[in-house]
Amino acid sequence: MKKLFSTLLILLLPLISLVAQSNAEPVIVSIWDDPYLLFYTSVGFMFAVILLVLTVAVYMLKVLNIMVKKAQMERAAQEGREFKQEPSLWEKIWQGANKFVPVEKEATILLDHNYDGIRELDNHLPPWWTYLFIGTVIWGVIYFFAYHVTDSLPLSIGEYDNEVALANDQIQKRKAAAPGIQIDESNVLATTDAADLKDGKSTFTSICASCHRADGGGDIGPNLTDDYWKNGGSMTDIYKVVKNGVTGTNMVAWGGTMSPEKMRNVSSYLLTLIGTNPVNAKKPEGVLFKAEPVAPKSDSVKIQAGL
Ligand code: HEC
Known part of the structure; x- marks a missing residue:
């Protein structure tokens, strides 16, 4: 097996x-x-x-x-003896678990009252029921001692506290392992690192391209390759739009599902698309934003971010 x-x-x-790679909507013809x-x-x-x-x-x-x-x-x-069939294993189990009184012997357990012809048999409790009952009693005793007397196992609230403590511990460890500032809109800087930009590109093609086109020329979402922006064209502006979305539009907030690094990478990748003039791009929308040069140098971004 x-x-x-x-x-x-x-x-x-x-x-x-194959399925994982085909991120464009698969068109199923047949x-x-x-x-x-x-x-x-x-x-x-x-x-x-x-x-x-x-x-x-x-x-x-x-x-x-x-x-x-x-x-x-x-x-x-x-x-030369009479053949008597042995009951099957299943029949034995069934009989043992129920201990039915055979129909021929029902008279022995018939109670003496009679309500308009309705009579009652004094059947015993079936053994399966009795054993189950005894089992629950034993279980109850064990449970009581384990959870309430000796406190050797945690109650629900204890389990919750343990998990919270464990999670806090992990957070501390992770923070200790990766010191340095956490990226957010107050300190985000465009990256020019090739691996980061590659990561940004792959995010863009797999998630964003469906609305902005793979070359950023715009479709449902605006053209991201020109100097006109509806929500501002600085690194911080773009990062904010990616993180928080634009309420009331198809541009949803990605902050809940995407790590700050990934959002930084995709925003940085967007900056490299500015001025690429793809064919059939959407008309400019928004206001002219005199952006920093394509893939800004790190010190110019620092000035831009006010650092
Ligand atoms: C479901 C469609 C859709 C997806 C997917 C999408 N966007 Fe958008 N995006 C939009 C729309 C619509 C707008 C215009 C919002 C507005 O009117 O301000 C927009 C606006 C933007 C803007 C601001 C443009 C401007 O002119 O200010 C940026 C930057 C942007 N998107 C980046 C991204 C990135 C990066 C991703 C992938 C993580 C992404 N978008 C995914 C639809 C989408």
């Missing part, structure tokens, strides 16, 4: 990465183009095989049972 799963996974991996088709058929096939194997197993067991019974009957005939 394990092997089957791993083989399946290996078969499906290229498919999964069912054969559905990238999950292979996945669905594989899972369906697997279930069909499992069902088949189970059916065959049950059938074989039945056949085996019949053969055993036949052998027992023959032996009984040879020894």
Whole structure:
């Protein structure tokens, strides 16, 4: 079974990465183009095989049972005694758990009252019920001692406090591991680091391009390659728009889902698009913003950010 799963996974991996890569909306023309088709058929096939194997197993067991019974009957005939069928394991369990009083013996437990022909049997509690009841009592005692007497296990509020303490601990550790200022709109600076810009570009193509076009020429959202901005064109302005969105427009706030570094990177990447004049770009919107040169040098940004 394990092997089957791993083989399946290996078969499906290229498919999964394919799906992960195609970030443009996949246009499904027919069912054969559905990238999950292979996945669905594989899972369906697997279930069909499992069902088949189970059916065959049950059938074989039945056949085996019949053969055993036949052998027992023959032996009984040879020894000249009457064949009595043994109850099956399931029948034994069922009988043990319920301890039904057989219909023939019902008269022994019939109560003596009679309401308009409705009579009552004095059935005992079925053993499964009694054992369950005893089990809950034992469980209750253990629970009481573990949680309320010895306090060896935490109650819900204790669990909550523990988790908060753990999270605080992790925050402290993370802060200690990465000292330095946390990026926000009050101190954000454009980065010119190639890896950061590459990260910004990949964010832009995967998330923002659907509205701003891959080259930033604008579609649902405005053209980001010209010098005209509706919300200001400085690094801080752009970072703020990315982080907080523009209320009442399709430009939502990304601050909740994107790390400050990622927002800094994508904003910095945007600055490198200014002046690229892509073909069929949207007309300028907003007011002229005399931006810093493309990919501003770090000291000019410092002046811009007032540092
Ligand atoms: C669902 C569509 C949509 C997506 C996705 C989107 N935007 Fe926008 N964006 C808009 C719209 C619409 C506006 C115009 C807001 C306005 O009218 O002020 C806008 C405005 C902006 C502006 C300000 C432009 C100006 O002229 O002031 C920036 C910067 C921007 N988006 C960057 C991004 C970045 C970066 C991303 C990806 C993280 C992104 N957008 C994703 C629709 C989108």
